[in-house]
Amino acid sequence: MLTTRFVDGAPNWIDVGAPDLDRARAFYGGLFGWQFQSAGPEAGGYGFFQLDGRTVAGGMPTAPEQGPPSWTVYFQSADAAATARAAEQAHGAVVVPPQDVMDAGRMAVLADRAGAPFGIWEPGRVKGVDAANEPGTLCWVELYTPDIASAAAFYHRTLGLETSAAAFPGGAYTCVNPADGGEDAMFGGFVPLASCPTEADAGPYWLPYFEVPDTDAAVSAALDLGGDVRMDATDLPGVGRVARLADPSGARFTVITSVAPQQP
Missing domain, CATH: 3.10.180.10 (2,3-Dihydroxybiphenyl 1,2-Dioxygenase, domain 1)
Incomplete structure (x- = not known):
């Protein structure tokens, strides 16, 4: 997290x-x-x-x-x-x-x-953002890349990141976490760039996710404010409801209303 x-x-x-x-x-x-x-x-x-x-x-x-x-x-x-x-x-x-x-x-x-x-x-004086993983803040990041194995090797060598596979509807998802935190500190994933044709032309990139109370309301607000919808609101079982947006200048990001994790 x-x-x-x-x-x-x-x-x-x-x-x-x-x-x-x-x-x-x-x-x-x-x-x-x-x-x-x-x-x-x-x-x-x-x-x-x-x-x-x-x-x-x-x-x-x-x-x-x-x-x-x-x-x-x-x-x-x-x-x-x-x-x-x-x-x-x-x-x-x-x-x-x-x-x-x-x-x-x-x-x-x-x-x-x-x-x-x-x-x-x-x-230094600024350690980082003051809040995360709550409404209106960063909660996840994804790397869209043409070669997941190559990306995993690069980020392991550069930042010490570790990857693991998680079962996902339709296949597996590559999760990423810092070495010191283990999988409990998982913060994002790697996604094949080809799986997102609408974004592939722009090349590989990191995509931030922001938590929102209501994904559909956020989509409506973004449109009213001059933004764009890059992917319609979609339910991901066990994850939440997501939509990929862009601000008025074209900067891309995703909003998500996460589902509560199931208790063992």
Whole structure:
């Protein structure tokens, strides 16, 4: 389960890049009830989305040369520079070299073997998001990749992640967890890119999931706020009701109303 008891290799931060940050602020504010707080004049427009006074994500304005609007998932590292070297040695790439973010921490943006970008956050003053796995917050992440075995090898070498197979209607699902937490710390999964034809043209990517009280209501709200539906609301037995959406600039994410875990 994704929590704020962060361990190395687990997601600990997330942010969205948008060409029109004011529009993104209005969209996510209307959808999740988030409020935006600027990180200050020295932060280049970067700021924090907050829910009930707790930081749940970051946001920043982006230019066309920085790539398409998207969410970036960051994983905890005790040493961002060492993780960047490990990614290169595992045949990935360093997109943004490790750098200090004032006294908040140290970050880098890397890409895996297939080109899927992801972030690294080495905590300083800011350990990570303040809330997870509750309504309006990050609760799961998925990597859409053309080669699950290759991705598993890359992330094991780079972040120490472990994978396991879980039975799923129609086949098996590849789950992922940090080495230190074991399967109880499972936070996401790997999905064949070809299984999602509507998204495959954009290439490999990490997709964040946000918990919501009512998936259908969230879909309706997203449309009213200028967003788009990439996959209609669907029930996944034993998991919950999910829908894949995009904000007004095209940044993709999923909303889910999770079912309560069955008691043994």
